[in-house]
Amino acid sequence: MFNKMEAPLLDEMVEGAVDYNGHPVCRFTSGGWRSASLIIGVEIAERFAFYGASSNLINFLTDQLQQSTARAAKNINAWSGTAALLPLLGAFLADCFLGRYRTIIISSALYVLGLGLLTVSATLPSLGISACQQTEKFLPCSPNPVQVILFFFSLYLVAFAQGGHKPCVQAFGADQFDGQHPEESKAKSSFFNWWYFGISLAGFLTVNVMSYVQDYLSWSLGFGIPCIVMVFALAIFLLGTRKYRFGNRGDEENPFVRIGRVFITAIRNWHVNSSEIAHEEETHGLLPNHNSKQLRFLNKALIVPNNLKEDGHACSINEVEEAKAVLRLIPIWVTCLAYAIVLSQISTFFTKQGVTMDRSIVVGFEVPAASLQCFTGLGIIISLLIYDRILIPIARKFTGKPSGITMLQRIGFGMLLSIISMVIAALVEGKRLKTAQEYGLVDLPKAIIPLSIWWLVPQYILFGVADTFTLVGLQEFFYDQVPSGLRSIGLSLYLSILGIGNFLSSFLISAIEKLTSGDGKQSWFDNNLNKAHLDYFYWLLVVLSAVGLAAFLFSARTYIYNKGNTTKEDDRGRMIKQDPCVEFK
Known part of the structure; x- marks a missing residue:
């Protein structure tokens, strides 16, 4: 059909890109912000759905499924770790077999199915009254085994779906810009800024809206809304099919x-x-x-x-x-794991701390504990704007670098901020425990401690600022330093750091619980947080993070940038150009 149409001018064609039917595409009728805006909208909807299902899990597991705080935290860490590792599989399938477009569609369909089943699992307890509920009026009843199995199956199906969705959507969005065209190259750089701004905004809105729905209305509605949002996300993505640009690899070897x-x-x-x-x-x-x-x-x-x-x-x-x-990426990858361990505490123990504190704003209204996670998103949004508009221009004057600071310097500074955040968290938890003792509330796990929940805000905000440096820096670093044919893999590598970090956090919690709960001793993670010692755990994380930062700085000093675009060979395979750059030296 294409050869029957009037051929566009050669300078309007986008090299290396085709449309959905495999035909060459015209620059002014495909891709660009027209397509990228749709894809950003899809990602905002997907993040709303994901955070809506995951941000308040600690309360669902402890309240609805009657799990202990430590067990619930370990289950969440295991699930979060799996969800962050699966993008490696999704990226591999996309880069080698399915392509990004098909992977996104298949993953979105599985997403809708998983969220739908999650809604059903939350609805099961309301469908009938069990024998336990008929006889026990005041004691909690064990959850229905069918509900538990369906819940975890649905939850891991969501993790599997986002494993295919997460690494492909961003890479597919970046594909809508031609990096060789001056104007589109600038737009591509702006795309990454708006991308992270969008997902941070989605997280900010989600934890405010969905935490309230889940805590004060119903869990069925709390999981059902993300399912509906994901249906709209899939529909929005399909609307742009005819305008998208698709990569054309030709006969390039895997x-x-x-x-x-x-x-x-x-x-x-x-x-x-x-x-x-x-x-x-x-x-x-x-x-x-x-x-x-x-x-x-x-x-x-x-x-x-x-x-x-x-x-x-x-x-x-x-x-x-x-x-x-x-291979050079491995030391950087390993030394960033301590940061991921710390990051996993935001949606687990930070939230449980908030449940025990004074959450009232006005008479008759309490802030959902999980909604404080919105301050992490707020910290990201504000610090991104300050970083891009103020800090980078100032840094350029001193360093002479277009980026202001190097990627590894950006990552390292964020790791330092995370250590400071954990110091604050440990101090605040110590004050919470002291307040509980002063008011005689140590033996009353359900009592509200007269300490405002706003004491937790600084650690949330500082973590958001740390994410602006470390997570965005890792994303840029792994995207830039992998071979060009592995961009989806590169974007999933930094996610795998978070995945392994969650598993390590789960292992650490299990080990500490075993060591501190024997011989009649009080566990650091006792179900009664007024008897627990989360402050000790936070101080331990401070030490681990400091060791991780020291190891990172050592690795960063010897790291050499991969300057793939400046490395060329002549017809005999001889190297004719190379311009290495050593970071942190």
Whole structure:
């Protein structure tokens, strides 16, 4: 059909992009803000649905499913960890098989199904009166086993769905801009700012609206509204199909295959001596100060294995550098895990603290404890604007860098802020426990302590500011430093930090609970928070975070940027250009 239409001018065509039918696209009738705005709207709706289902889980598990505080926190950490790791699978399927567009549609459908089943699970207790409810008027009854099974199945289905949705939507939105076009390149940079602003705004609205609905109206409605919102998100996404730009890879080899071949070839050449490696480095034009001096064992992949001399071939220098770029990310990834452990406390213990405090604003109205999470979003929104409009221009004058500060400096500063936030959290929790003792409320777990919930606001806001530096910095860092064919994987790598961090938090809680609750001792996570010692736990996290920050700074000082766009080869595979940049030096 395309060849029957009037062909657009060559300078109006977008190189490397096609429409839904596989035809070349015109710059002025496809993509751009017209498409990206729809995709941002889809992400805002998806985040509203996700936060609506997850932000108040600690209260659902302890109140509706009668779980202990420690068990509920561990279950939430395990689920959050799974939800943050699954984007790796979703990104792999999208990059290698389904494509981003199809992955988004399939994931959205599963999202709706999961949220729908979650609504049903919350409705089950109201469908009938159990024998326990008929005989026990005052004591809590155990939840229906069917409800528990359906609830967790639905919850993990939501996690699986967002695992496909999360890494693809942002990458697909960025695909709507041509990075080689001056004006669209500027718009693409602005897109990432508006993207994070949008999801922060969604989180801010969600925890205010949905926490009230779930605490004071019903959990069925509290899960049903996110389900309806997700239906609208899918409809909005489909509306833009004819205007979207789709990537056209052509016959480009799968990046997983390229990187895997480098490691396999290097392993096969494990016996190669240093003189042979030096010869190959000289042949490929590697300079003494080249970043290939790091991870030099992978340079063995430049040599054809002896047992494959006839039908085998050596890897190119660009393929070796791709593999090194991925491997260099590991120390940064590992040292950021402490930050993720701290971050997981916002939706668990912070919320349970708030339940025990004075939440009244006016007579007859109390602030839902989970709604304080909106201050994290507020901190992100305000600090993003200040960072972009004030701090970066000032930093540029001192550093001469277009970005003001480097990505790793941005991440490290956010980690420092998270440590300060945990110090504040520990001090506030100590004051809460002291107030409970002063008023004789230690043995009354349901009593409201005469300490305003607003004491928790500073730690929430400071965490939001920390996210502006660390999470946005990690997102940019992993997107920028992975090979170009693995952008979805790059965006999911920083999410996997949060996933592993949640699992580590769950493990840490289990270990501490076991160590502190034996021989008749009071657990740090006692169901009666007035007897617990969350302050000790917070101080422990301060120490772990400080160790993590020190390890991060050490790794960052030796990290060399992957300058993929400046690395080229001539027709003989010789390196002709390289401009490495070392951070934190």
